[in-house]
Amino acid sequence: MPLAVPPGAFPGAAYLPGSDVLRLPDGRLRYVPPGARRPVTAPPGDPGALAAAARTRAWLERGAVPGSDGAERAIAARSLLNIRLLVLPGGAAIAAARDRWDYVWPRDAGWMAAALAATGHHAESRAVLRFLARAQLPDGTWEARYRPDGSPVLDGRAPQLDANGWFLWSLWLHTRTGDRWGDARELWPAARRAADAAAGSLGPDGLPPAGADYWERETLYPNLGTAAPLRAGLRAAADVARGLGHRREARRYARAAARLDAAIGREFAPRGYPRTTAPGSGADAAVNFLAPPFAPPEEGVRRAVEESALRLRAESGGIVPGERWPAGRGVAWTPATALFMLSAAASGRGEEADRWLGWLAAHRTALGAFPEKVGPAGRPGSAAPLGWTEAIVVLALAAEEGRVPVPPVPGG
The missing domain is CATH 1.50.10.10 (Glycosyltransferase)
Structure with missing residues (x-):
């Protein structure tokens, strides 16, 4: 399993810049070695951890990191x-x-x-x-x-x-x-x-x-x-x-x-x-x-x-999947919320997309992961990071830059 960091875990921890190597409050480094499925915890300055951080930075640089400013790119x-x-x-x-x-x-x-x-x-x-x-x-x-x-x-x-x-x-x-x-x-x-x-x-x-x-x-x-x-x-x-x-x-x-x-x-x-x-x-x-x-x-x-x-607004300001969602309006679902950001971004409604991104970003975990759910008090919950929400947000930011084409309508 990859590096699992539930909401609220590792208070005071932070990722090394531009990497998925986690620095714990005591200075130790937690990361997933290449080819491994489980994380390891290493001493501060561990060469393997630092090399892993360098690899992730290089990986980001090989692709595009979308966003109109530093905050969005982060x-x-x-x-x-x-x-x-x-x-x-x-x-x-x-x-x-x-x-x-x-x-x-x-x-x-x-x-x-x-x-x-x-x-x-x-x-x-x-x-x-x-x-x-x-x-x-x-x-x-x-x-x-x-x-x-x-x-x-x-x-x-x-x-x-x-x-x-x-x-x-x-x-x-x-x-x-x-x-x-x-x-x-x-x-x-x-x-x-x-x-x-x-x-x-x-x-x-x-x-x-x-x-x-x-x-x-x-x-x-x-x-x-x-x-x-x-x-x-x-x-x-x-x-x-x-x-x-x-x-x-x-x-x-x-x-x-x-x-x-x-x-x-x-x-x-x-x-x-x-x-x-x-x-x-x-x-x-x-x-x-x-x-x-x-x-x-x-x-x-x-x-x-x-x-x-x-009609789908949750108590916290996010979105529930449907008007007849059986769990009610107390808990927002981040994939459903992010879908509205995506359609706004891909349709050229930048200010609307920014508002949705602002809500989503404000309800991430302390380590910047999008959770599956956000409770009525605004606290992230359930699984984090949730891959679907992370993907929707990336696609929305990429769509604003014209990186997400629309499938052509046959004969259109």
Whole structure:
């Protein structure tokens, strides 16, 4: 397991500048040696620890650290280093370095791969994508989560179809941000299976079936948290297929994306893009999956994002995932909050994105990690760093610099 630093742990500790080596209050250094899965604690000035710090600084310098000023770049750098710590040897990108979170959720892993790709760390994003390709089921889908060795966790959770969309989108972003067509060619069999499964999941109404969304709860009706990622993924798959010369597949995925787009416009748009097609399902943070950087801007989507931000506000000022979130409004969820930052940043609404970043940054742990949750008193809680939130923030800052392209609309 990587260096696990729960909220409130190691009071008085601090990272060596630009590194993931932790200096404890007594001067000792705690870090993860190369190739290891567990941290060690070394004396002050330990050569191995200092070398590890130098390696992380060099790693940051090989890519881009987005941000409009020093404060934003410091946030981005810490988030990138936290993501780097969560990507284990072999490409297993665990959700967080804590028991019960130290698994690979394909959704979270895809986002971490995207953040790495958008900042020029293509070797690491390729490793994560390769892990996901190896873990893929024969039917082109993924289980809800995996152990770092790639074995599925079979605990009764249903496969979550949004993983197909996120894998395809992150592969496309990896390809487009670094001209990585060799990687796209290598991963094409997995991409084709994922896109075929996504296209094949669409019913007569053009929507994927009801199932578990990013809440990891089953819905009785088709949900936006699955439909929107699949739309982005199918558009991405069509573009990758076209770039690789697979014209028949490109046309098939483009048609599926168009069917899904029409169904979203027919079934979700008239209700303001709620969580599901059921009446009264309420606003959901997944509306951001329809906005840039996943799709070109649409005025109706922009209005729905704005309205959802008001309806999903938590007591602490952050966001809850949905209007009917079963835990109530007492605890904010940082991934949901960061999604509003991302769509604002990618849509050119810089002041709005800055406000969301200000809230998120003010509720990090003392070591600068984004937690999963923020309580009503404003204290960070649960797992930290949470890879999904770290990735969303990096992508938002990168989007403000034009580093996160939008998958093209086929025929658009």
